[in-house]
Amino acid sequence: MSLAxxxxxxxxxxxxxxxxQNEFELLYDKEQDAVESTFKPLPDGLEKALRAxxxxxxxxxxxNNYFREQWxxxxxDKLIESIKLLESKLDEA
Known part of the structure; x- marks a missing residue:
């Protein structure tokens, strides 16, 4: 059964x-077959960017899970102290 x-x-x-299929006529363009692939190798740093x-x-x-649990x-108090600690670590970085 469809969603509709x-x-x-x-x-x-x-x-x-x-x-x-009855509403539109699908046309085939043979010239599209002659188009060469535009695939380009990925840049070297992409793997590191995806990992980061x-x-x-x-x-x-x-x-988010930690915040929700503490909330x-x-x-x-524990939540506030944890956030302060994280902020200080980020400021040091």
């Missing part, structure tokens, strides 16, 4: 799903 049919049943509204981005995302997820347990 589910919505039609749920909200009791008529839905028409067009048959796009993954590390950043992992760290932000850990920080939910109402351990605000």
């Amino acid at each position: 049919e589910i919505l039609s049943d749920e909200f009791h509204i008529p839905v028409q799903i067009p048959d796009w 981005e993954k590390m950043y995302l992992d760290l932000t997820m850990r920080l 939910n347990t109402k351990d605000y």
